[in-house]
Amino acid sequence: MRVALVDSGKLEDIKQWKPPLDSYLSRTLQITASNKVYLENHGLWSQCYADRMQPYDRAVVTDSLGGGVIDLAAFETVESVQSRSSVAYMIETKNFVSGMLKAIDCATGCVVTFERSRARLLVGADGASSYVRKCAGIGTYGSEYLQYGLVATLCLEQLNSTAYQRFLPTGPIAMLPFPGGFANLVWSLDSDHTQLLKSAPEGAFASLVNAAFRLSACEMQYLYNIVRDGASESAITAEADWRLEVFARNNPGISSPKLLPPTIAAITPKSRTSFPLRMRMVDSLIANRIALVGDAGHVMHPLAGQGLNMGLEDVQCLADVLKQAAVAGEDIGSVPVLMRYNKQRYVRNLAMQGIVDKTWHIFGSNSRPVVTARSLVMNGLDLFPTVKRFLVSSIMS
Amino acid sequence: MLPCKRALVLSRRLATPCITPRTRRIHSAATAAAATTTAAAAAAAAAAAAAVNARSSVSEAELQKFVKVSQEWWDPQGAFKYLHTMNAPRIRFIRDILADVHRVTGEERDSTKWLAGKSVVDVGCGGGLASESLARLGLKVLGIDAAAENISIARVHNPGLFPQLEYKQTTAEQLVAQKEGAGFDAVVSLEVIEHVTDPVLFCKSLVELAKPGAPLLVSTMNRTLLSLLVDVVLPEYVLRSVPRGTHDHSKFITPRELREIFMSLGAQHLDTRGLILDPLSNQCHLVPADLGVFSNVGIQANYIMAFRKND
Numbered sequence: 001m002r003v004a005l006v007d008s009g010k011l012e013d014i015k016q017w018k019p020p021l022d023s024y025l026s027r028t029l030q031i032t033a034s035n036k037v038y039l040e041n042h043g044l045w046s047q048c049y050a051d052r053m054q055p056y057d058r059a060v061v062t063d064s065l066g067g068g069v070i071d072l073a074a075f076e077t078v079e080s081v082q083s084r085s086s087v088a089y090m091i092e093t094k095n096f097v098s099g100m101l102k103a104i105d106c107a108t109g110c111v112v113t114f115e116r117s118r119a120r121l122l123v124g125a126d127g128a129s130s131y132v133r134k135c136a137g138i139g140t141y142g143s144e145y146l147q148y149g150l151v152a153t154l155c156l157e158q159l160n161s162t163a164y165q166r167f168l169p170t171g172p173i174a175m176l177p178f179p180g181g182f183a184n185l186v187w188s189l190d191s192d193h194t195q196l197l198k199s200a201p202e203g204a205f206a207s208l209v210n211a212a213f214r215l216s217a218c219e220m221q222y223l224y225n226i227v228r229d230g231a232s233e234s235a236i237t238a239e240a241d242w243r244l245e246v247f248a249r250n251n252p253g254i255s256s257p258k259l260l261p262p263t264i265a266a267i268t269p270k271s272r273t274s275f276p277l278r279m280r281m282v283d284s285l286i287a288n289r290i291a292l293v294g295d296a297g298h299v300m301h302p303l304a305g306q307g308l309n310m311g312l313e314d315v316q317c318l319a320d321v322l323k324q325a326a327v328a329g330e331d332i333g334s335v336p337v338l339m340r341y342n343k344q345r346y347v348r349n350l351a352m353q354g355i356v357d358k359t360w361h362i363f364g365s366n367s368r369p370v371v372t373a374r375s376l377v378m379n380g381l382d383l384f385p386t387v388k389r390f391l392v393s394s395i396m397s
Numbered sequence: 398m399l400p401c402k403r404a405l406v407l408s409r410r411l412a413t414p415c416i417t418p419r420t421r422r423i424h425s426a427a428t429a430a431a432a433t434t435t436a437a438a439a440a441a442a443a444a445a446a447a448a449v450n451a452r453s454s455v456s457e458a459e460l461q462k463f464v465k466v467s468q469e470w471w472d473p474q475g476a477f478k479y480l481h482t483m484n485a486p487r488i489r490f491i492r493d494i495l496a497d498v499h500r501v502t503g504e505e506r507d508s509t510k511w512l513a514g515k516s517v518v519d520v521g522c523g524g525g526l527a528s529e530s531l532a533r534l535g536l537k538v539l540g541i542d543a544a545a546e547n548i549s550i551a552r553v554h555n556p557g558l559f560p561q562l563e564y565k566q567t568t569a570e571q572l573v574a575q576k577e578g579a580g581f582d583a584v585v586s587l588e589v590i591e592h593v594t595d596p597v598l599f600c601k602s603l604v605e606l607a608k609p610g611a612p613l614l615v616s617t618m619n620r621t622l623l624s625l626l627v628d629v630v631l632p633e634y635v636l637r638s639v640p641r642g643t644h645d646h647s648k649f650i651t652p653r654e655l656r657e658i659f660m661s662l663g664a665q666h667l668d669t670r671g672l673i674l675d676p677l678s679n680q681c682h683l684v685p686a687d688l689g690v691f692s693n694v695g696i697q698a699n700y701i702m703a704f705r706k707n708d
Contacts, residue, residue: 120556327492327507328485329530331556336473336481336679 001326004117005104015101017094019052026151026271027093028176028184030305035312036089048091048099054177055086059163060259063363064217066375069259070382072391088163088305090176090184121333122290123318125311128280130296136287142280142299145360147171148194149275149302150187153268154209156261157181164261165303167363169217172303173209175261183264185209186302194274196224201233205272206264207240213261214247277301279357281350286342289333291318298349300356310349317344453570454599455543459592462643463523464546470524471554476639478679480526480588483672486683487587487701488530490670491614494703495583497667498612509535515582518606520569521589525551525562531585532562539581540564541572569602580608587616587701591649597658604662607706613664616672616701620649623697627674652686652696664704671695 005011031039039045058073072087124132133140159181165174171188178184187209189197200208204227211223223243227236280299285292294311318341325337362374381387469475492512496502501511513535519528522540524547532538538561542548548566555562567575569586584607586599593599600615607613618624625646632639650658656666671684673695684695 323507325485326533328489329492329533330485330488331529331533334473 001322001332004119006117011101014094014098015105017098019049019092019095023268023271024052024153024178024182024184025092025094026153026184026268026273028151028178029091029093029096029308030176031089031091031096031312032309033086033088035309038312038316042103044100044103047102048095051179052095053089053091054161054179055089056161056163056177057086058161059087059165060261061378062164062166062259063371063375063378064166064168065366066371066378068375068378070378070388070391071259072388090163090178119333120289120331121322121338124290124292124296125294125315126296128278128295128299130292132290133282133292133296136290136292138287138290138292139283140280141283142278143357145188145277145279145301147188147190147277149277150185150189150194150197151271151273151275152185152187152205152209153178153271154183154185154206154264155181155266155268156183157263157265160262162258162261164213166213168212168220169364169366170220172360172363173212174303175209175213176305182268183261185267187212188277188301188303193224196227198272198274200227200236202267202269202272204233204236204240206266207237207244209264209267210244211240215243219243279353281353284342285314285346285349286335286338288335291338291341293318297345298353300353301360303360304356306352306356310352314341314345314349317341453568454593454595454602455568456592456594459594460544462640464544466640468550470526470547470550477524477526479674479676479681480523482674482679483681483699484526484530486672486681487616488527488534490683490701490703491531491583491585492534494612494614494667498610498705512536516580517583517585518572518581520584520586520603520606521592522551522564523547525554525564527585527587528562528564529554529556529558532558536561536583538562541567541569543568569599569606573602573605581606582608582611584611584613586614588618590615590617590655591644596650597662600655600658601662604659604664604706607664609706609708611706612667613659613704613706614701615655615659615704616699617655618644618649618699619696620646620651621697624649624699627698652693652700652702655702659702659704663707665707667703667705669696669700669702671697672699672701674699 036045058071061070061072062068122132124130124136126132154175160177160183163174163176165172170190170193173187174185176184176186187197197205197208208223208227212220215223223236223240226239231239278299279301282292282297285297293314295307297314298307298310300307300310321337321341321344322332324340325332330337362370365371381391466476470477472478473481495512495515496506499511505511514537515535516537516539517531519525519531519538519540522528522542525540528538528540528551533556540548540551540563542551542564543566545566548564551564565572584603586603590596590599603613603615618628628649629644629646633641633643652669656669660666669686671686671694673682673684674680675682683701686693686696686700688694
């Protein structure tokens with residue numbers, strides 16, 4: 001089988017990517033344990049810079065309105081004790097992509113080309129606004145969250161290997177660990193708040209992130225207001241730090257089981273950037289001679305970090321289907337063959353998108369019954385190790 | 398044959414009027430499968446008949462059945478839908494038999510290197526469904542059919558596999574007489590033998606086309622109550638997805654008869670598998686002849702048999 005890779009980007013540049021020594025890029029990916037094993041088995045994982053990825057085995061999810069807490073730790077699962085693996089791995093997008101491109105160089109029978117070519121199967125892996133999907137006439141539906149993902153690289157006061165996520169009324173905020181006391185921030189906000197926080201002074205931004213993980217919704221609202229009024233960096237920092245001090249005094253025990261992330265000292269200069277968040281479902285993952293994988297076939301909110309992982313599962317499934325078809329001498333681009341891929345992946349992708357979308361809606365609600373119910377469920381789940389074990393193993397795979 | 402005829406009349410009287418469009422859709426898969434297999438066989442038979450003026454196993458009447466539906470060969474939802482479904486498991490089986498005969502084991506089995514250049518003749522190739530798949534594996538395939546319509550459709554549907562794939566309007570008997578194509582590394586004839594006038598003569602030609610030691614693969618339908626139901630009554634009379642009269646149940650050959658024919662012609666039996674079609678998921682499963690203590694349950698309807706020409 002001959003494979004040609006076509007991309008509009010300058011692949012050679014990405015392949016030669018030299019990582020910055022003093023920081024991490026703010027666009028990152030989360031890879032689950034099972035996908036990491038798949039990449040490892042195919043010699044792809046070893047091509048990435050190993051010192052720039054961070055495994056994490058614990059995730060703490062909290063809810064700012066109802067006070068619900070779930071502490072998910074991988075050591076509670078049987079599988080992780082046996083295989084000593086982690087829940088997931090954090091890796092910079094560029095590190096991942098350049099590793100994949102280097103691995104393609106090592107593989108035989110694969111060509112990187114920009115020339116006109118004809119093929120029996122076109123795999124559309126061209127992202128959320130897929131051109132392949134458009135040309136194939138595959139319809140999409142879904143909703144705009146009217147939110148943006150604000151990302152930044154954080155410098156912490158101590159080393160950390162736990163992921164923290166807090167649901168705020170304005171959207172979820174997550175801190176994902178990187179080696180050497182760095183962390184990646186993913187903060188979902190509406191466009192007003194995104195603009196506000198992107199333009200806030202860098203020194204004040206660190207205090208605001210600390211505040212977002214600790215303070216109540218109305219205190220955050222007050223802080224946003226003074227930022228909006230154009231307060232100086234020192235004024236915002238002083239206001240936030242004073243409130244954080246009061247919070248620490250009033251909650252002396254809360255940091256002992258490490259339910260709070262480490263304090264952020266600073267953010268990496270100019271690392272803040274944002275992108276719109278959407279949910280897009282496709283009518284089908286296939287058309288005659290066309291298969292969609294990854295974001296071309298499903299766009300979702302990054303709150304669970306599952307977008308790429310679903311894409312990798314698409315790829316595994318498609319590769320398996322094509323191999324079976326090739327062994328039986330079938331036409332790999334024909335609808336009956338591709339139908340097997342669609343059958344296995346379409347419903348699973350839809351279910352995952354649905355779960356993530358419902359989670360977003362449930363935690364985006366301010367209604368008192370919903371807030372009470374979600375906190376009861378979260379705290380209830382936290383009491384049952386078996387349920388948590390199930391949750392963690394489903395995250396891992 | 399008496400019970401069969403009675404069943405047919407019965408089914409015509411009882412089953413036909415109460416079919417709703419919905420049930421028709423659901424069941425049409427089964428019928429269609431049966432229909433396609435019949436059509437393919439008929440085509441092969443027709444091809445055979447037309448070719449030889451002297452002794453031939455081709456039946457002119459059978460041939461005409463396939464000429465009528467020849468345009469639908471490559472429509473995956475058309476009359477040959479179930480032939481498409483059955484194709485992949487059959488090719489996988491043929492590949493496995495070839496690997497066994499050539500003693501290819503381990504990871505090499507999944508590669509195509511060992512298959513490259515080996516010659517196969519597909520007798521009664523129809524629209525070329527199986528021929529194309531075999532050529533895609535790297536084999537050098539000659540597809541022959543007595544019907545010119547089938548051959549021209551197979552040629553037009555060219556997936557760029559030439560020169561690995563060649564079609565010819567001829568019959569097995571003619572090919573043997575011409576001597577040019579003799580000595581194939583494998584001989585394949587799928588859903589054809591139930592349409593020929595003289596199965597023994599037909600099988601004799603197949604054996605003569607094979608090199609000594611080469612495998613022969615023949616798929617057809619058993620002559621049982623089940624095959625009458627799923628290969629004749631359902632597709633032709635209930636779902637009507639296959640033209641009536643495509644299959645003649647009395648011409649079906651049992652695995653035992655087929656085995657005896659080939660053994661008497663100097664070939665040894667290698668393996669027999671049943672092909673069970675699931676019309677709902679449109680998937681076809683290759684099953685062993687015996688399922689546990691129930692012998693021959695797997696081969697009550699469609700089956701495929703592998704032989705090896707003696708050295």
